[in-house]
Amino acid sequence: MKNLQLNTEGKLKHFLSIDGLSKEILTEILDTAESFSSMSEKQVKKVPLLRGKTIVNLFFENSTRTRTTFELAATRLSADVLSINIATSATSKGESLLDTIRNLEAMHVDMFIVRHAISGAGHFIAQNTAPHISVINAGDGQHAHPTQAMLDMFTIRQYKHDFSQLKVAIIGDILHSRVARSQIQALNTLGCKEVRVIAPKTLLPSHVESLGVTAFNCIEEGLEDVDVIIMLRLQKERMTSALLPSEREYFKCFGLTEERLKLAKGNAIVMHPGPINRGVEIESSIADGPQSVILKQVSNGIIVRMAIMSLTLQNNGEA
Amino acid sequence: MKKILISNGHIIDPANKIDQIGSVYIADGKTLAVNEQVSGFTADLTIDATDNVVCPGFIDLSARLRDPGQSYKGTILSETTAAASAGITSLCLPPDTSPVIDTQAVTELIADKSEKANYPQVFPIGALTHKLAGAELSSMSALKQAGCIAVSNATAALTSLLVLRRAMEYASSHDLLVMYHPDIPSLSNNGCVHEGAFATRYGLPSIPEASEAIAVAQCLELAELTGCRLHFSQISCKRSAIKIQQAKKYGLKVTADVAIHQLHLTDEDIEPFNSSFHVLPPFRTKKDKQSLRESLANGTIDIICSDHQPHDLDAKLGAFPETEPGISSLETLLPLALRLVEDNAVTLYQGIAALTQNPANTLAIESGALTPGFAADICIFDPNLSWTVNQDTWKSEGRNTPFWGQTLKGRVTHTLQAGKIIYTL
Numbered sequence: 227m228k229n230l231q232l233n234t235e236g237k238l239k240h241f242l243s244i245d246g247l248s249k250e251i252l253t254e255i256l257d258t259a260e261s262f263s264s265m266s267e268k269q270v271k272k273v274p275l276l277r278g279k280t281i282v283n284l285f286f287e288n289s290t291r292t293r294t295t296f297e298l299a300a301t302r303l304s305a306d307v308l309s310i311n312i313a314t315s316a317t318s319k320g321e322s323l324l325d326t327i328r329n330l331e332a333m334h335v336d337m338f339i340v341r342h343a344i345s346g347a348g349h350f351i352a353q354n355t356a357p358h359i360s361v362i363n364a365g366d367g368q369h370a371h372p373t374q375a376m377l378d379m380f381t382i383r384q385y386k387h388d389f390s391q392l393k394v395a396i397i398g399d400i401l402h403s404r405v406a407r408s409q410i411q412a413l414n415t416l417g418c419k420e421v422r423v424i425a426p427k428t429l430l431p432s433h434v435e436s437l438g439v440t441a442f443n444c445i446e447e448g449l450e451d452v453d454v455i456i457m458l459r460l461q462k463e464r465m466t467s468a469l470l471p472s473e474r475e476y477f478k479c480f481g482l483t484e485e486r487l488k489l490a491k492g493n494a495i496v497m498h499p500g501p502i503n504r505g506v507e508i509e510s511s512i513a514d515g516p517q518s519v520i521l522k523q524v525s526n527g528i529i530v531r532m533a534i535m536s537l538t539l540q541n542n543g544e545a
Numbered sequence: 546m547k548k549i550l551i552s553n554g555h556i557i558d559p560a561n562k563i564d565q566i567g568s569v570y571i572a573d574g575k576t577l578a579v580n581e582q583v584s585g586f587t588a589d590l591t592i593d594a595t596d597n598v599v600c601p602g603f604i605d606l607s608a609r610l611r612d613p614g615q616s617y618k619g620t621i622l623s624e625t626t627a628a629a630s631a632g633i634t635s636l637c638l639p640p641d642t643s644p645v646i647d648t649q650a651v652t653e654l655i656a657d658k659s660e661k662a663n664y665p666q667v668f669p670i671g672a673l674t675h676k677l678a679g680a681e682l683s684s685m686s687a688l689k690q691a692g693c694i695a696v697s698n699a700t701a702a703l704t705s706l707l708v709l710r711r712a713m714e715y716a717s718s719h720d721l722l723v724m725y726h727p728d729i730p731s732l733s734n735n736g737c738v739h740e741g742a743f744a745t746r747y748g749l750p751s752i753p754e755a756s757e758a759i760a761v762a763q764c765l766e767l768a769e770l771t772g773c774r775l776h777f778s779q780i781s782c783k784r785s786a787i788k789i790q791q792a793k794k795y796g797l798k799v800t801a802d803v804a805i806h807q808l809h810l811t812d813e814d815i816e817p818f819n820s821s822f823h824v825l826p827p828f829r830t831k832k833d834k835q836s837l838r839e840s841l842a843n844g845t846i847d848i849i850c851s852d853h854q855p856h857d858l859d860a861k862l863g864a865f866p867e868t869e870p871g872i873s874s875l876e877t878l879l880p881l882a883l884r885l886v887e888d889n890a891v892t893l894y895q896g897i898a899a900l901t902q903n904p905a906n907t908l909a910i911e912s913g914a915l916t917p918g919f920a921a922d923i924c925i926f927d928p929n930l931s932w933t934v935n936q937d938t939w940k941s942e943g944r945n946t947p948f949w950g951q952t953l954k955g956r957v958t959h960t961l962q963a964g965k966i967i968y969t970l
Contacts, residue, residue: 245746324862345748346818347864354862367866368748407748432751436742 258533276305299531345369375408398458424448554594559898560914574964602634602922614643625664632924647672652691697724713773732756758784781826783836804852820868855943873943880953
């Protein structure tokens, strides 16, 4: 099947998932982001790359942080941005997803940035929208969160340079995490030496090894000798749906403590897509400590999203 | 009444152990003779079946007609027309219509509508529980009297095993067949694909095999306990087949069917997020598909059904998990069954038995055979005729099939019901 994300020349037109994208495309995103990196420190933080373009943030699920970084990225590219919080808008009045899209299309927009609670929503919109519109997936159900994964890859590259020698451990709720799925695919595509996932069996999907990872149910074993530690946020609902007994027991078994951090390489970096549950998945002193790059991830989020927005719009016909 | 001669066809009638070139004689709507000269027989109509297969009309154990209640998806008229073109002469309508088939009135309404449509015979399946709510017994005796051929809770959940036990006991008191769709809803947990590598890769809510196999195991125990005639509808995995095979060896009166598409597609074949592959039970693994094919060949699975579920466009337009499950599958039934023969999974004789003799036995009806005296329900098909699934050939209101656009081999040329030609190509 042809990849929905690529145009006829094989260039990125939509950004829906890491799945199916080549190392070259991912590297191009990272390099383009790199070229924007000096901008953030300048007095005037704008380039006219997307002047006259209209970008719509379509958030069917609330997320202040992701939406804000997308807005900021679009503004820095000189695009006009419209943010629609659907959770409190028309679809709750029975308007279908497709009707919402059609209405916005009629307003001549150029890009949709979509967050939705159902896996595959981004694909569905990309398939059913006018061809000149690019769609960027800002998180769909448990499927993918590719811009988050790319900002994580950018951050890893900043600190570690070469993926081919890296051992990376992802810790936490892999089962429900679209972030983890996208990170795993990105790490493997970029040639990472070893990707590990660490969680109790209740938080690991079946056949998790098919994603190209080694699974560990014991954090001490999994952390040994790794270069990068990625923590995932633990949702409170996991306790009520019989996946975990308590936050306390989770922290006891899978929380990142100073003690456990010592098992990783001395120069290992600690990442977290945020927001952090201090004392649930990670000890406060680590989140604020020297090995943490959590705030760096946030600032990288802007330039990586600028790169993705400008590349997809450039590759989509008239842009 | 017309006298019809079907000449020089390859007659396959597993119920009468016939597999040879010959002729079928029909008079007064009934089969008069097969392969024997009937003296003084002058045909009003002769159908030359050279190079074609002549067999009993197919009996489909599960076909949603969406009528009454959802006529925007299909009607008794539209879907029985599609069924006739697929060689089907009898079909069973699951009770999850709207209103549910749990009263005499609804049963009679369906009978009335299908009589007027004048196409394949429609056998309503009565609800096992009141409104399919899974808590109280339906009026099974009244349903039987009104024409329900079996009872089932379709895909609706039962509130407890005790209700299932009571329903099986009560159905058995009225000598009604119970058709059971094995599933433990709390384990399926609103999943939409098989729990495996595909679900994991695409982050889709998934259904483990255990949610079907556990339901099969429980229900087999209750069949043993209650002595009820039991039929499993649309099993999808190896673990279920193993349990049914053991039960049959043990001597339990149980039969099972499989939806035709389960014998061809697996989760690896799903085009990511393409809702025409959204079906329940979900497409399983290659190993399961292989096992289902072997089970059909060795008789563990008795019957192939279409599990026809036509949908309107909107039902399939959305993000995969939000779309409605089901495939419009009457018209691909024969070509996909013939593909099993081509793949050497079953013989043509076995495949036809699974569409005729076996479902007739399960339903205990005088059909599915070219026995003299039986109603002349007959299908004639050209096994080598290729056709493309598209808007020119398709008859069902539902175009929701993963086979859309594909060219398939095998096409019905004539369908006769009670000696009346209800379809010609």
